[in-house]
Amino acid sequence: MPHDHASHDDPHALLPSDPALRVKALETLLTKKGLIDPAALDEIIDTYENKIGPRNGARVVARAWSNPAFHDALMKDATSVVADLGFYGRQGEHMVAVENTDTVHNMVVCTLCSCYPWPLLGIPPGWYKSDAYRARVVREPRQVLAEFGVVLPDDTAVRVWDSTAEMRYLVIPQRPAGTEGMDEEALMALVSRDSMIGTGLAGQP
């Protein structure tokens, strides 16, 4: 049987101990080797700081709430529907939308690392990547929800989706009552990032 040698002799320990210096040292080395363009790093940072974030997902949810044909297409094949909106890309190649109802509340985690639908929600928040969330949400989702201020009725089941493969899940929160006349832009304001991970609910109008 082959053996894995990946953990031996820790090459990373040759880098400086301060993490800011470690990034700098690695960037300098890779730039000198012709593998990194520092301007490309600036562009990647600008993309995820300013261009791609949870408002993409909020638009998908608001449209699903207000357009039945879009809703049905999204539930059937989320990947192609979000691609048509321009929200396809890295860490969102295979999308599935899961819908909250009176009887089921969905939540998403990656217990093994930090898998997350980047094109729709941006890079994951600190808590999503934390040991506490990864360890606990599969075992005690209701206690984790309470830490976000969410208490579910006792007759609502919780279904936690562990993103162990490259499938990325988008939670469609329940549309709040009293929003019947609202347009897509107004509905978007009620859709938080946390509500699309399942650690929150949609806001009230």
Place this chain on the structure above:
Amino acid sequence: MSRLHDMGGRFGDGAVEPEAEDIKFHADWHPRAMALTVATGAVGAFNLDMSRHARESLSPKDYMRFSYYEKWLGGLANVLTQTGVITREELAGSVDPAPSPLSPRKLTADRVAGVLAKGGPVERPSNVAPAFVAGDTVIARKFAENADVSGGHTRLPSYAAGARGRILRLHGSHVFPDSNAHGGGEAPEPLYAVVFAAAELWAHPEHPNDEVVVDMWQSYLTAAP
């Protein structure tokens, strides 16, 4: 549990701390570490599964003391060295860096938007036929370990190992990480969403109706007797 990254269901981690939606990073070097990893990955010297395996193979001591992006940096330095893209001497700064033969594949600023938008889909045609349909009862493999490579990469979490679940849906055939992380090729096979009752996974489930869904490759599963 073979490695520390496999932490689903572990006790003792304390409260989850919510944070505002506009907080993207927690230190000035975090976005640089993220971008460096993304840009280096685009060169194509290693695949996503090798990259994940490099992070989870950090020594337990480092995995626990490192912050999130420190794990990324540690994994990146290790996988670049293991694949021969950089040398230990270059990493230590004891020699001048040699130009890389991979440099023509460098991600340039003008290509960033296109590369990010293109992504890296992993659904593939496969000669492995789906063995299960939605509704079938299955048992997850007893050992949450790579079946072929001792100590190797797997995406079967320990908490679901040996558990009895039900096929929820077939996702198509996807690249198999247990092979792809170790130079064994993509070896695509059917991938399923498998739903497990919380009571099947935990001695003290919070609620009798709660469930956990895990994405599992076909070779992780057998038909329930």
